[in-house]
Amino acid sequence: MHRKVTSHDVAQAAGVSRATVSYVLNGRSGQSISETTRKRVLSAAAKLGYSPSTAARTLRRGQSDLVLMLLPPEPLGRALATLLDAASDQVERYGLRLIAHRLPASGGAVELVRSLAPAALILTTPLPDEEFAALRSLEVPLASLQQKMDDPLGPDLGIGALQVKHLTGAGHTRLGVAVPCSPGYDWRAQVRLAAIEHSCARLGLHPPVVERIGLDADDAAAAVGRWTQGPEPVTAVCAFDDDYAFALLSGLAAHGMSAPADLAVIGAEDLPLAGLAVPPLTTVSVHARMLGVLFAQLAIAPLLGAEADSQAGGAQSGPSGSAAQPVPPVTLVRRASA
Amino acid sequence: MHRKVTSHDVAQAAGVSRATVSYVLNGRSGQSISETTRKRVLSAAAKLGYSPSTAARTLRRGQSDLVLMLLPPEPLGRALATLLDAASDQVERYGLRLIAHRLPASGGAVELVRSLAPAALILTTPLPDEEFAALRSLEVPLASLQQKMDDPLGPDLGIGALQVKHLTGAGHTRLGVAVPCSPGYDWRAQVRLAAIEHSCARLGLHPPVVERIGLDADDAAAAVGRWTQGPEPVTAVCAFDDDYAFALLSGLAAHGMSAPADLAVIGAEDLPLAGLAVPPLTTVSVHARMLGVLFAQLAIAPLLGAEADSQAGGAQSGPSGSAAQPVPPVTLVRRASA
């Protein structure tokens, strides 16, 4: 079997020089190539099954045609999986390829990016400030979720804010938060919790009562017990996730209680199952598909119109600077549980 | 800012030749390098923040240090997400990097692999036979889920088989199957369905009654109606997924029925929520983490011991040939719904 098919082989088969092959296959304008040889080269390439070496091309051009998506060091939830899917679609629409890499906890992100030389970068997880700065200095187009507390666009922050807004709007003043006890989700729990505490503080509420639980009814029931007993009981809970909201509903049932009468429960992610819960789960939906497209767009925009505002470079999460926010990345789904 | 730091820069900074730098950094045995220059090179590299260009290295060595994981053209479910996570861990343990790429429906897999030149390949989705053959001919170490009907190791096939086995073991003879109606999951539904039909045929049962449903109670209720009415009603259903099993439970409730009395329901994937359903969901658990490790191991094994059996090359799903199967990739989780 032919070990490798190079452009040299194609050139030889077509009876032309290697440069001609390159010109034909890259459709370089400004070069004149007769129609007959063009056809000849094209058919030779097809017959040999030639595909150019990414390595060599990257080496030559200093930049690959890959868009690198950096994932948090945890199993992907539905939201991120959908985001990946959508971003993949969008990126391919422009002839680029999206590859995903789970960021190791050790954090060699900069090294990876420098050595892979991707055309653009999509960052779906916050990074330590210094590492983020190092990434930006590589001057790779970047769309990131590096979330600041005053940035209303980070989905994780938006979720927390929306949860609190809905619950307080319904009259609740003592809030609880259920976050996973399993490590791996800790940074995300941290962000979510920070957003919720921020919102509570802004509204002059008491800080939320945090419970760390596993995904089972016993844990949830115990947490429910701690929330609802005591002199000033919690009356509503923000769950980390629809999964955890489900667990809380089970926990309530174990006490003979139910939502929202005894304890309002609001989830996050709007799983397909959310509507099937009893009671149907009020939750915050993440427009993961839209976010994926948006991120991809932001990341590759500088590649398309290099004349536009290449100095703007990396875009922070969302069309920063544009006053009118067209579509929010998260929305409330009002059902029955809160 | 330094646009690129090459080994040439490091060499210059350390006052040695570029080759020496390469020898030092790659720890090439058989070359003698004095301790003093070694230190000097190392510190120079660290000071300049040098990291070698993957492109150049790949070009030179003819093979990159990336392990490519090809994903099906659909949003990742929990099982695949976990598998990705586990495989990523395992691969990094050997100094390699795992990157994932969603396979486009158009199917340029071969081209991608040839141009990326990955060190190994993990295929989590079946491919058309011709494309699979083309992939194998590239002689890249490969761990695949290319499932044949007589291969008991493919998780999707194993799930179907186990579902049928459990239900028939409980005395059911008329089986139903619930698969997604949304496209995107169609190939997987196809595989799952094939496994179930195969099992039924082997046991001499009537072919299963297939219903395509969406993830809502109405669809599920309608399907439940069609299954349970008629002269020879279905008494047990294999769901595509725990999600769909949940939907079926809701559909049953809409009829005032419940599992397993009126209709036994068995799921797949063993979501964390499965135990929280009413009744708790009997399901088939996929050991995604273990599969991820196994796949990674299979894929990179030929890279480690090149002397062992490099001719064996691509491994089919599972340690093919080894008689004793140590751990099955799927197991039954017996709860209450079936």
Place this chain on the structure above:
DNA sequence: CACCGTTACTTACACGTGTAAGTGAAGTGT
């Protein structure tokens, strides 16, 4: 002193590609 082996490097080439610069040959204008 000639010979050889070891140490500590350096020089030189190859990997496959993109593209600027060069080269004949043919055509066009004056």
Place this chain on the structure above:
DNA sequence: ACACTTCACTTACACGTGTAAGTAACGGTG
């Protein structure tokens, strides 16, 4: 008939790396 442009290519270099082959110095034998 000569310059000058256009066409249709080809030659040559650069990208950054790994590594085989070469080399100079040095120390120890015979």
